[in-house]
Amino acid sequence: MRTTPETVAELIARQWGDHRPGLKSEDTVLSRHRTAQEAAARAALLVDLLPPGAEPHLGVLLDNTPEFPFWLGAAALAGAAVAGINPTRRGPELARDILHTDCRILVTERAHLPLLRGLDLPGVRILVTGTEEYEALLAPYAAAKPGEATVAPPGPGSRLLLYFTSGSTGAPKAAICTQGRLAAAGDSLARQFAVTPQDVHYICMPLFHGNAVIADWLPALVAGAPVALRRRFSATAFLDDVRAFGATYFTYVGRAVQYLLATEPRPDDREHTLRLGFGTEAGAVDAARFAERFGVRLVEGYGATEGGASVVRTPDTPPGALGRAGAGDDLAVIDPGTGAECPPAVLDDRGRLANGDEAIGELVNRGRSLFEGYWRNPDAEAARTRDGWYWTGDLFFRDPAGFLYFAGRTDDRLRVDSENLAAAVIENILARWSDAAAVAVYAVPDEVAGDQVMAALALREGAVFDPEAFAAFLAAQPDLGTKMSPRYVRIVGAMPTTATNKVHRVGLRKAGFRAAPDPVWWSPPGADGYRPLDPQALAELLAAYEAQGRAELLDR
Template sequence: MKYGELSLTHHELAAGAAARAALLVELLPRGAEPHIGVLLDNVPEYPLWLSAAALAGAAVAGINPTRRGPELVRDIAHTDCALLITERAHLPLLAGQTLPVPPDRILVVDDPAYRALLTPYEDARPGDTHLGRTPRGRAPAAAPTPASRMLLYFTSGSTGTPKAAICTQGRLAAAGHALAGYFGVRRDDVHYLCMPMFHGNAVLAGWAPALAGGAAVALRRRFSASAFLPDVRRYGATYFTYVGRAVQYLLATPPGPDDRDHPLRAGFGTEAGTVDAARFADRFGVRLTEGYGSSEGGAALRRSPDTPLGAIGTAAPGEDLAVVDPETGAELPRARLDTAGRLLNGAEAIGELVNRGRSSFEGYWRNPEATADRTRGRTSAQAGAGWYWTGDLFFRDADGFFHFAGRTDDRLRVDSENLAATMIENILARYAPATGVAVHAVPDPVAGDQVMATLALRDGAVFDPDDFVAFLAAQPDLGTKMAPRFVRTVAALPVTATHKVHRAALRRTGFRCPEPVWWSPLDAGPAGRAYRPFGEADRAALLAHYADHDRAHLLER
């Protein structure tokens, strides 16, 4: 493990994990759930405590440091944490809160008292905690098995209250070995962990394959676009994980003549988009591999050498994946693509991805309603009972490859036609002045939805409505219902703690936002769009229109 000037061998990591595992067994109250909350940035103590939990048969709940007040306390309480591991930098988050963990079981890893606590366990070895050799006569922990809970990782929380997905040691190991095999992970590889470890991306897709392949890991406390290449060169990093917004941050850094002077050979993540992935490969010489597989583990897609550009892959072995109508459960027609790979029949081909076969979904901690919602039938006839419903929109091409089309929450219905926000985003991403694009629905004053796009403009760029109209007219795959009614311009898109675009925040404000908004009035006509500033008089008149049709409440969803 590498972190700044610190470098630990595999042996030193194992010894450090064993000491922490012994301390964990000593501190856990009798009868308590063996759960520990970890409220840390990506510092060496994070993987050490992940390893300690594994040795002791305990589970780590990744606590998100961007949560605040009652919401932060709720996460700790909801996951029944008997121990909380944190650092001085995050103590202000806990100050003044009524915590479910007593002070003597809150360990501050950069406090001298913490080192004193660990000292009696420095001679511990892996296995001591369940072989009856724990200090002070404490009863040994149960030997971990593949079914032992290992992770309680919260969903990103961009669309509602976060849920804690359960991941066992067996599922984590399976994910690590699968990715290590796919990417050919070797002992001389270095996995750069710059995505936050309180989320599954860094742990399941970064740390686990490094363990399985015997590779090293290099930690970055928090993601930094400007520090990315210097870190990669410093640590000799060969692999990293990402989310789409992080890729946009990297592409927004000033180009340099040495952009390809680095040892990276692979990047693995989600939601980069075809345009940004192509730009990244062209600039940095690294192919980004888009994957699909959530923290819940209910469905997974795998790439093969013949996976076409823009597709994610085919179903993992043993999984029966299909794209279905969320209302009826009926499988939808295959997508028709033109020679450039553009979708021609999105209204009939885009639906929810379901797994009708064996699923590795292990449920949500203390949330039976959310667990049942993932697996029960959703239609009046209960079609799809027992399936795993992903909550994600996809389409499937004639050759059986699956293409991501967005989240079910990102579905729009415009003039009775179903659209997917991600499909529109992929088109608007070609607009040169924009560094990022987010599309979401705004309720129509009368029926259905209207399209709103938020554009993050490059430094110095100014939105030119005529130029934007010309751009839209030049896009052959922009359907007649896809052009945005509203365009919001921002310096940067809002993101969640896991660097995903915070669409829920954008939806909540809609056109009632402080940033400039341009709109194409309702009387623009079918011949094309003409954008003008959306002023206070426009806003008042439009809100009155909503009120007249008793739909103003929909703006609060």
């Protein structure tokens, strides 16, 4: 019987002497013993390279190559911490991430060296994998064993990850994740999904983000299953990878599932070994389409890298819901303005949320939180844990049976004609439109007061936007409230996303309906259907904002 691990270091050390497959990447297959050996060598090198008195932190600026899990394992063995560095960051922002987390060592690869040119990184030593210098540095440590070299003996409270969480405003915050919490999370998921050594976990989401490490790498490590690495996510290569690696499980975030569904269907779409996908933000419609096309069940979960709250799916979870509160959590949907708990959702006979104003609020954990803080960011930490509660920053509503439904981020709330709406609810409805490959809904300022609904649509290959067909589709949706229909529709060639496949909403909101060169359609007040927002209409619209003194809101 598998024992519950106390640290990730223990999980790395368990691989020693195990010659079953441990890591697959392109044409390479390494045993579990070899992966532990590589981690031990890097742990010993790390201990020798860290300056005396320095924080035991290293930055990892890599794609999903074998070096990434090697260094995760090395940090665990050495009692150090990894800061996952996002390669989509640039210039001063990238330098800020490295310096903010007190990284004295940065591990990168040749492909990312151009990102570092001209950056002022005082006291940071850069190691470039795949070079002769790098191999020469590692060579003396080839015989190292797990546990021989440590900065400090690793324990459950040892920091292991400093993973940046994205935000719509301000610099990203580095969430602290300890070895004990991470080991427990991996063990919990391995048990929940009955992971065995015969499984193969396909890691196609970026390892600098918590999803790939916590929900993919760690459960495999706990169960003794190999992992298979894809350098960067590719929708067109997904099935080929799954077959080549014999993958049985993968994780996803953001719009990855929509990209997979947008690929050209093939007769052999169901001929593969995959049994399960686990992630967030696929939506009920796309999850059903994925299961129908590929024969693979998607399990939607909720739980931030910070660990402050979790929602667990149970067999009786209704469609559209994420589940109930995880063990030990006292979750409530709270009105941020009053601090009072929101009443249960009321759905009318057409499935529409009839009391969104009252029912939608911020998900709060009033019980024991696993949140371990942000690195050197006391203000953000205090905001997250105000009044002794953990505030997730996410909008939810709860049905009378206690099931929780995701309604978007707190900055995704729209207020149209004095009615509060949630972007995620509208997105789930628009995702039903057969011509849509990806959908994003967000607020743009109304010219008089409040907001209006705007939608960005990426169309399926070969589709052309038909305004009459789109309007007819909206009219046929029984759960689309009268104020939910988008006033503005932007047709994008591809949905703008972050490096973790989440929609880049900040850019969409900032562009608003002035989204040249993308075509924008609109439904003027009192008019039926959609028409192009041509230069004359745009000029008249902007003049209305000027007349109301609200033009500056369009630039926020």
